[in-house]
Amino acid sequence: MATPTLDKPAGAEAGADHLVTVTFRIRRFNPEVSDQASWQDFELAIDPKERVLDGLHKIKWEIDGTLTFRRSCAHGVCGSDAMRINGRNRLACKTLIKDIAVLKDGRGTKPITVEPIQGMTVLKDLVVDMEPFFQAYRDVLPFLITEGNEPSRERLQSPADRARFDDTTKCILCAACTSSCPIYWSDGQYFGPAAIVNAHRFIFDSRDEAAERRLEILNDRDGVWRCRTTFNCTDACPRGIEVTKAIQEVKRALVTRRV
Structure with missing residues (x-):
């Protein structure tokens, strides 16, 4: 041709x-x-x-x-x-x-x-069909969850508390990290790096009250423990997010139950 x-x-x-x-x-x-x-x-x-x-x-x-x-x-x-x-x-x-x-x-x-x-x-x-990717994103509850009555003023947060999850707020859901992961290639049931990154963003938000719920979701067999720390995801991220580091922090929070 x-x-x-x-x-x-x-x-x-x-x-x-x-x-x-x-x-x-x-x-x-x-x-x-x-x-x-x-x-x-x-x-x-x-x-x-x-x-x-x-x-x-x-x-x-x-x-x-x-x-x-x-x-x-x-x-x-x-x-x-x-x-x-x-x-x-x-x-x-x-x-x-x-x-x-x-x-x-x-x-x-x-x-x-x-x-x-x-x-x-x-x-x-x-x-490509992005629906499985976005379903994994939805499954980790990527939004602020609080209990009780609405406050009468804004929920305050210190600069240090905000810095705790600053890196993972940069995600643009392009799927570059997830589609670079060899575990995801072989098993589409794995949540994937992007979903874990977006869970991290709320797990470590001092204003959120649903960290335990997200940790239990990621403690599933298709969750965070499937990561083999190959750093493909970090290398692929166009926003420079330290994806592998975020995944390791979620693993550590699961082990220690401290966020």
């Missing part, structure tokens, strides 16, 4: 010296056409300072409108465009072409491979 290319518009030659030619090698899957996935190459001229998401947009809007992927904010906040890029889980909107495709000597480029995140059912092209 010939590689589709993006023709330069008329008058584009001037000022185009900064562009590089990059091959996007994308894993395609359409269940309405075939039950087998395949790879398709797209070649396009692109500014190396642009992002992988920009390249995907060019392909979808100007070469092949059937290419399917998720994206929303395009600024690394919504987490919807997590995908496997050059063998690593990344956000397409935060990954620059120059960082992964341009050779170090500046002379030429190497292909960019793009495929869906692992461990989840692929629905079409780069889109």
Whole structure:
């Protein structure tokens, strides 16, 4: 199959010296056409300072409108465009072409491979079924729970108490950590790193009163003890959350029953 290319518009030659030619090698899957996935190459001229998401947009809007992927904010906040890029889980909107495709000597480029995140059912092209992931998130009760009457004033919290769970408030539910976990690949029943991170955020919140309930949920056979501390999740997190550390803190809280 010939590689589709993006023709330069008329008058584009001037000022185009900064562009590089990059091959996007994308894993395609359409269940309405075939039950087998395949790879398709797209070649396009692109500014190396642009992002992988920009390249995907060019392909979808100007070469092949059937290419399917998720994206929303395009600024690394919504987490919807997590995908496997050059063998690593990344956000397409935060990954620059120059960082992964341009050779170090500046002379030429190497292909960019793009495929869906692992461990989840692929629905079409780069889109996976996120429902099991979000169900695990819902199962850990990711909201503030208190008992008794509503207070007459705000629930105060010291800076030190807030700092206790500051790292795990950064989660954007992109699933990059969970889909990088080999335990999750082999057993989809495992809660996964993202669910544990979001449980951690409330377990260690001094205003919350349901830490024991969450700890019991994570004490299940598919809970926190399935973690094998491979650090894949920490390496994959685009927000820099120390995911493995958070999981270990939840394990310690289960053992000591102290939060």
